[in-house]
Amino acid sequence: MTTTEELAPRAPAPQPPDRPNAMARAVGWLTTTDHKKIGILYLVNSFTFFALGGALALLIRTQLAEPENDVLSPQVYNETFTMHGTIMIFLVILPLLSGFGNYIVPLQIGALDMAFPRVNALSFWLLPVGGLTIVSGYLTSGGAAAAGWTNYVPLALQEGTGEDLWVLGLIIVGVSSLLGAINFIVTVLRLRAPGMSMVRVPIFTWATLSTSVLVVLAIPALTATLLIVFADRHLGTVFLDPDHGGSVFNYLNTFWFFGHPEVYMLIMGSWGIVSEILPVFSGKPLFGYRGVIAALMLVLALSFTVWGHHLYTTGMVDDGLFSITTELISVPTGVLFFNWLFTLWRGKLRFEPAMLFALGMVALFLVGGIDGVWMASPAMDYAIHDTYFVVSHIHYVLFGGSLMGIMAAMYYWFPKMTGRFLGRRLGQVQFWLTFIGFNVTFFPMHNLGLDGMPRRVATYPADAGWTTLNQIATAGSYLIAIGMLVGFANLIISLRKPRTAPNDPWEGNTLEWATSSPPPPHNFDALPEIRSERPVRDQRLEAAAQPEGQPA
Amino acid sequence: MTTLDPDTVPRPAAANLDRQAARGASSALLAMILFVASEGVFFAAFLGIYASAFTDAEVWPPPEVPLASLGLPSAALAALVLSAITLAVPVRQARRGRYTAATTTWLATTIVFAAAFVALLMYGYADLGFGIGQGVYESLFYVINALAVAHGVGGIFLMALVLLRLRGAAPTAQREPVLVAGVYWYFVVAVGVIIYVLLYLAAS
Amino acid sequence: MRAGRGWRIAACLACAAPVMLASGCVKSGISAKAEETNGLFWTIMLLALPVFVLVEGLLVTAIIRFRKRAGDDSPPPQTPGGKGAMTAFFAAPLAIVIVMLYFGETVLADVDRVSNNADLHLVVTGFQWQWSANYVDQGFTVTGKTDKSRMVMEVPVNAVVQVDLRSTDVMHEFYVPDLLFMKNAIPGHPNVFSFKPTKLGTYHGQCAQFCGLSHATMQFDMKVVSAADFQAWVEQQSQPQPADTTSCPAPATAVTLVAEHISWDQTCIAVVANQPFAITIDNRDVGIAHNFAIYTASDLKNRLYLSGDNEGPAVDTFTAPALPAGTYYFQCNIHGPAMAGTLVVS
Ligand code: HEA
Ligand code: HEA
Numbered sequence A: 001m002t003t004t005e006e007l008a009p010r011a012p013a014p015q016p017p018d019r020p021n022a023m024a025r026a027v028g029w030l031t032t033t034d035h036k037k038i039g040i041l042y043l044v045n046s047f048t049f050f051a052l053g054g055a056l057a058l059l060i061r062t063q064l065a066e067p068e069n070d071v072l073s074p075q076v077y078n079e080t081f082t083m084h085g086t087i088m089i090f091l092v093i094l095p096l097l098s099g100f101g102n103y104i105v106p107l108q109i110g111a112l113d114m115a116f117p118r119v120n121a122l123s124f125w126l127l128p129v130g131g132l133t134i135v136s137g138y139l140t141s142g143g144a145a146a147a148g149w150t151n152y153v154p155l156a157l158q159e160g161t162g163e164d165l166w167v168l169g170l171i172i173v174g175v176s177s178l179l180g181a182i183n184f185i186v187t188v189l190r191l192r193a194p195g196m197s198m199v200r201v202p203i204f205t206w207a208t209l210s211t212s213v214l215v216v217l218a219i220p221a222l223t224a225t226l227l228i229v230f231a232d233r234h235l236g237t238v239f240l241d242p243d244h245g246g247s248v249f250n251y252l253n254t255f256w257f258f259g260h261p262e263v264y265m266l267i268m269g270s271w272g273i274v275s276e277i278l279p280v281f282s283g284k285p286l287f288g289y290r291g292v293i294a295a296l297m298l299v300l301a302l303s304f305t306v307w308g309h310h311l312y313t314t315g316m317v318d319d320g321l322f323s324i325t326t327e328l329i330s331v332p333t334g335v336l337f338f339n340w341l342f343t344l345w346r347g348k349l350r351f352e353p354a355m356l357f358a359l360g361m362v363a364l365f366l367v368g369g370i371d372g373v374w375m376a377s378p379a380m381d382y383a384i385h386d387t388y389f390v391v392s393h394i395h396y397v398l399f400g401g402s403l404m405g406i407m408a409a410m411y412y413w414f415p416k417m418t419g420r421f422l423g424r425r426l427g428q429v430q431f432w433l434t435f436i437g438f439n440v441t442f443f444p445m446h447n448l449g450l451d452g453m454p455r456r457v458a459t460y461p462a463d464a465g466w467t468t469l470n471q472i473a474t475a476g477s478y479l480i481a482i483g484m485l486v487g488f489a490n491l492i493i494s495l496r497k498p499r500t501a502p503n504d505p506w507e508g509n510t511l512e513w514a515t516s517s518p519p520p521p522h523n524f525d526a527l528p529e530i531r532s533e534r535p536v537r538d539q540r541l542e543a544a545a546q547p548e549g550q551p552a
Numbered sequence B: 001m002t003t004l005d006p007d008t009v010p011r012p013a014a015a016n017l018d019r020q021a022a023r024g025a026s027s028a029l030l031a032m033i034l035f036v037a038s039e040g041v042f043f044a045a046f047l048g049i050y051a052s053a054f055t056d057a058e059v060w061p062p063p064e065v066p067l068a069s070l071g072l073p074s075a076a077l078a079a080l081v082l083s084a085i086t087l088a089v090p091v092r093q094a095r096r097g098r099y100t101a102a103t104t105t106w107l108a109t110t111i112v113f114a115a116a117f118v119a120l121l122m123y124g125y126a127d128l129g130f131g132i133g134q135g136v137y138e139s140l141f142y143v144i145n146a147l148a149v150a151h152g153v154g155g156i157f158l159m160a161l162v163l164l165r166l167r168g169a170a171p172t173a174q175r176e177p178v179l180v181a182g183v184y185w186y187f188v189v190a191v192g193v194i195i196y197v198l199l200y201l202a203a204s
Numbered sequence C: 001m002r003a004g005r006g007w008r009i010a011a012c013l014a015c016a017a018p019v020m021l022a023s024g025c026v027k028s029g030i031s032a033k034a035e036e037t038n039g040l041f042w043t044i045m046l047l048a049l050p051v052f053v054l055v056e057g058l059l060v061t062a063i064i065r066f067r068k069r070a071g072d073d074s075p076p077p078q079t080p081g082g083k084g085a086m087t088a089f090f091a092a093p094l095a096i097v098i099v100m101l102y103f104g105e106t107v108l109a110d111v112d113r114v115s116n117n118a119d120l121h122l123v124v125t126g127f128q129w130q131w132s133a134n135y136v137d138q139g140f141t142v143t144g145k146t147d148k149s150r151m152v153m154e155v156p157v158n159a160v161v162q163v164d165l166r167s168t169d170v171m172h173e174f175y176v177p178d179l180l181f182m183k184n185a186i187p188g189h190p191n192v193f194s195f196k197p198t199k200l201g202t203y204h205g206q207c208a209q210f211c212g213l214s215h216a217t218m219q220f221d222m223k224v225v226s227a228a229d230f231q232a233w234v235e236q237q238s239q240p241q242p243a244d245t246t247s248c249p250a251p252a253t254a255v256t257l258v259a260e261h262i263s264w265d266q267t268c269i270a271v272v273a274n275q276p277f278a279i280t281i282d283n284r285d286v287g288i289a290h291n292f293a294i295y296t297a298s299d300l301k302n303r304l305y306l307s308g309d310n311e312g313p314a315v316d317t318f319t320a321p322a323l324p325a326g327t328y329y330f331q332c333n334i335h336g337p338a339m340a341g342t343l344v345v346s
């Protein structure tokens, strides 16, 4: 126990061999198998794609700011929202969560590394390869893929080379996720430190574990649909051709069997992050730790039973049945919310930026979740399916939920990863710009949807009455962009500051706070004893109880 | 201490990591089980398409499909079943941590049967009498069979790798590779049997 | 301090949200089914709004009341949460969900019910990127021209309209916001639905399923008119449209038709009688298929020829059989009346 303390004060030792080694360091990053470096690579890669996806979003909003606008031609508009959705879903959110998972999960369970460090490196490197393959569609004469992120057939069969690159790229990204997920599961099941029983495993690790189970069981369905599309396009098969006994249903059904678990892959990590941050900044344990785990497992199981809610209007599925399973999924999700609220209740809340983002996540994801309940009712969905109501839902859950959680994680774990704090002031500015800009952008979309504006339209008529709300949304999106730029500036500024972060800057609970910031290559010099799900807090209290112990 | 470069410091090897681990299946075995689960969903997607085409059709397989003779496919199935039986020996030995010279022989025999399975399946391809694009049944037939062949080849490759490793290795190092390859090959066997029933038996 | 004021702003914003939703943006509906859906919207609102207010309310209260005050270092109570709390957390949402499902399934059954004694039968076909509506009993078809004109369809008020929904190429979606209803048009999978409009007016309709390049302009108008007006409109539509043969070139044995932006470059072509003729389709629509079909008349009852599909961009030549002299109707079977014209054989 005392040995960990010796690490605490980081002498700002001179680092002479730093500069001349730039080349070696670059090679080091390219060939690393250290889960921490790979985690950081994941984050850098995904934030780069995020900037691209966000830039495309601004193009969308600019085009829609005026009715009958022609900033983008219809073809370019279609490519833009397709790439925006694809990038955000496949190349931003899941990889960001994998990045944090890579860095944090081995630390949280007291492991030396992931179970298969070299496979881990491979899963990372497949990601930029797949991502660039998808984006390279822009270089072909027909342009990038333009069939939406859901890539519905038969439309997708009409597309040009960009579509093939999209398919190929996604297969590569899928393999990357699959390898990563297997690695996570094995790591969590096998490499936990002595004393770390499954009911002491931190919730973020639990969330990563269940996300990985979703990946293992759902990604192959995506691979199968991609293969089917490819085969129908180039090998002459007729899976999707109704004239030869095929059916569009073969695509829709298999795609959404993957597609719905996919959206829970994108949120569970953020649930985990929030379940880590709220307790720490309230000074309380997570309320109903076991209830949260039970809720996660229920969502995991239910998520494989609801895919038909994307197909209500096709007349190909039993709407009533899927409505039941879909609405039931609100129940375990509700349990999470109540547990979070009771964690805050009677706590001593500290509003560090990480906490702001986590609270913002709770506030915004709730809206998205409740939107979901409207769409889950088939008769209601007949009125709002494929309208901006759905676009609003998408962003409340994916931006308000997943991305807000990821921002919280960024502020929370940045000191651990770099030994430096992200600026508090700029963090608050970023939060408020994002929070306000977000609502200004996406709330009016509910009203647009209810008023009948379909999604994925390159433009809309001037007499439809949709202009004002669209203009508000566009204004809001620029506000978000400023917020994100502030966040980026914060990052750059912080990276130039000296390393001042102690081992445990937030009075954390979990093992990553028991080692230095950043941790040594082997992660821990010594592990505290693990007797509860809050080992670092136990250690801190013990140290405080011993009068002659070293200062914590 | 503060200036340690993670990539110049010797890092724990995977084997050491594993020693830290709890009881139960080894990491590699667990990983293979997960991989096979994932592969199972992959094949299930195609079986789902089979099921929906089957329920939509009045006559199954579609009347225009010439009935395939069961000869070659049955031979392929026999080879596959034999491979499963011969593989049982090394797997059982590996489970018990015992290693005899016969282990490699049995594994080699398995590879021979596996190769026979793949060869027979591919040979049957040559004169099918229908094209890939005539109907969903035909498309499924080609694609599922092609996937099975690909997985069979993958399995042979894996077992061959294990065989190479076995030569001259200490008995304790035998356990894992054999079990891992075993899980994979039994998956291929299961796929092979399902294919036989759905694509060949159903069509005769 | 600062953050505190911020949170109060947030609280105001959070309160503004439901007010905005309540500002009446869900359509009131122009049929009994639509009104029921409108009611369902408010039922869900009634159940969901309290949840929203409760959760955001507790959140904001916690933020205001339980902030860490300067100098207060006493540890907060370490409540772990027990079985009782978890049971309540599961039970409360479950109860709400059950109520919601009850209303949802009831309305669903009503909305999905297809009336089997319809007053008007329509076959509505979606194609890239327009609609056509075939008035089955009246024997005529209305359609729109991609990027030029929308389809205008009329239905009589208080009559039960049954729609057979088809697609000839990719997935589309028939959506009239004021009906609070949409349904996919899917190749190979016809869908049926019915509605009974009760309010006169012209209503905006639009394809809601993304279907490629001109998805945004795949719009139409649905006019709900009085029975008398409808009758008049039907009569006007049923007038045999005098075939416009003035623009027809001289008869030939080989014809070339250019297909671009889902229309032919000619509305009248002429060929020599009793002699097979070559028909060349120069399809310039990338990724889109066209074909060439000949009928005795635009009622499509008697088909004389159908060419294979031409996947654009491509130039294909087909041979059509010899025809006796007369006036015929031709169209692309994928795009129907939007790509149609007169064939003069002489
Ligand atoms: C992070 C991703 C994410 C998450 C978590 C969710 C969560 C949910 N989603 Fe969403 N969804 C998407 C991402 C996500 N979704 C995306 C990307 C699409 C569009 C795909 C496309 O492009 O077409 C989509 C589309 C989509 C549709 C199809 C809409 C359409 O196309 O017409 C439906 C329909 O049922 C739906 C429902 C739900 C429901 C019921 C939940 C539930 O899990 C929400 C549960 C949460 C709550 C309800 C709030 C908290 C609960 C309580 C406080 C308890 C008490 C509350 C009640 C009892 C009401 N979603
Ligand atoms: C996580 C997912 C995610 C996120 C974060 C966003 C973010 C945004 N989205 Fe997107 N969106 C989707 C997922 C997401 N979206 C999906 C899945 C679809 C459906 C696609 C389909 O239909 O196929 C969609 C569709 C969609 C549409 C509908 C298009 C249509 O149907 O026609 C619109 C329209 O306004 C839109 C807007 C925006 C805007 C303005 C943002 C903004 O919030 C973006 C703000 C971000 C930036 C402006 C980036 C700024 C960054 C920098 C300046 C650099 C910072 C760098 C570092 C931090 C390193 N999105």
Ligand code: CUA
Pocket: C126, C127, C129, C171, C172, C173, C207, C208, C209, C210, C211, C212, C215, C216, C218
């Ligand atoms: Cu047709 Cu969109």
Ligand SMILES: [Cu+2]
Pocket: A259, A260, A263, A306, A307, A309, A310
């Ligand atoms: Cu879903």
